[in-house]
Amino acid sequence: MARRVAIVGTGHSKFGVRNDVNIAELAYESITQAIREANIEKDEIDLVITGYVGGWSSEPLAPPLLLEYTGLTGKPGYRVEAACATGSAAIKAAYDAISAGEADIALVVGVEKMNESPTPTVVEFIGRAGNYFWEFENFGLTFPGYYALYATAYMQQYGATEEDFCRVAVKNHYYASMNPKAQFPRKITLEQCMGSRYIAWPLKLFDCSPITDGSAAVVLASEEVAKKLTDSPVWIEAIGASIGTSNLSKRPGFTSLPAAVTAAKAAYKKAGIDPDNPAKYIDVAEVHDCFTIAEILAYEDLGFAKRGEGYKLIREEQTYIGGKIPVNLSGGLKAKGHPLAATGVSMAVELARQLLGKVEKGRQAPIKNGRALAHNIGGTGHYAYVTIYSLEKPRQA
Amino acid sequence: MSTQREQADMFLAQMDQFAETMKQSVGAPILFDQKTGAALWWDQREMKLRFIISIEKIRKFFEALSEGKLLATKCKKSGQILFPPQAFCPDPEDEIEWVELPKEGELLTWTVIYTKPYSFGHYPDYTVGIARLTNGVQVLAWVRETDPKKLRAGMKVKIEIVKRQPENYLTYEIVPVEE
Structure with missing residues (x-):
């Protein structure tokens, strides 16, 4: 019998160039915050999942390092890697274990120290x-x-322009300006974005997420334990996941990520969300805007906009608060920063706090349905995770 | 003008030099963050990374390049053409045969890489694109045109086998065809 799983504690470090801390100190920031918020003792944790991509940073074996530093050794656990979707994959690993009855309380931490290597x-x-x-x-x-x-x-296919891409950057920087944890907590103008140099034509510097150090953590608990710990659990209602082709040349087209479409379909099905109008069921979404184009693709792959009309959604400012569906009120990967393995966990932290009405003024979404969506992509559609978080206890585990 | 690789190497040499003076004065390779002044350890261990990858089962592909041919494999039963070539079909009951790919096709998409990976930092800016050949197979390769505005989706292209310099090895390239 599968069991329901809820978030009972969240932690988030400041994202940015964090030359003031090493990787263990960086993870410590979010781990201790999540444990304190969950109001549990360390010995109550019976599983620790560490999301970490690494390669650019010096320590290959992150879990023992972080757990020794935090005083959490002696527990089962392992490292999870799914490129930029590592954080969501780590949450799924912990979710699966709790759902199956293999653990009651699990700690998930995602950490990355990307600035240990030159650009x-x-x-x-x-x-x-x-x-x-x-x-x-x-x-x-x-x-x-x-x-x-x-x-x-x-x-080429839909007539979107480089300005449309820059509009995504302007929105995400606007919301990041109200998020003290963001790497770039400042607004930018459309002209600034359009005037920035090309990195890979047609994408410019301001279309790109930065190189980021950061960590995020959540404590997950089974229904029985969550009820004892808190009056306000945030449930994981559904997780849809899919893996795409390794070679880009093997993709059927270049205006959609098939893995994201499959993941969304699976998540919507389990949560009972109408795939033709998901925006009606969801109050706020965090989508994988590693590049501005990726956010526009996400609008369409998630069904927030029809095929070929995603760019119109941002042109008409429908993804700001007050629009059809607010997207990336944290600042997104674009302006909050993108420490690969921390990103999916950061989305969970942000959405749990959004649903509970606990984020900074000016970037708090109105919560009506009590549902939020995270769209986390690894590589270029090599991995996709769509996770639905909910205030209401899910009908099925 | 120096290449991106030369610039990167120069930057690293400066850090190394700074660390050397710090080792002499305080006995440790310490650097300081230029914005915040945070102390950083300059790693004294450097690793070179170069992989040795098996191509035994797809040797034919590389041998055919020297004859000017671009090969793929085809699953005999299903008719599926595999490119990049695979020695085995997804269906283990099926088996492959080698086939030559047509050289003509159309351009699907492209980008010009300005900010390059370290190991590509010695090249001038290069264009990467994906072409669909007349038999439907898609190929990703460099495109012989560095002005992205001169390219358009659907334009006719051909595949040419070329020698990549300065490494001096055979690979393939997408070349726009004058219309």
């Missing part, structure tokens, strides 16, 4: 996160380059 090395590591032998070795794609292939195809 060209980090660009190299992320560029290799596709198909190494056939698409990197000879052709040197970069992460902005992969998404630029989608941006070009999208512009």
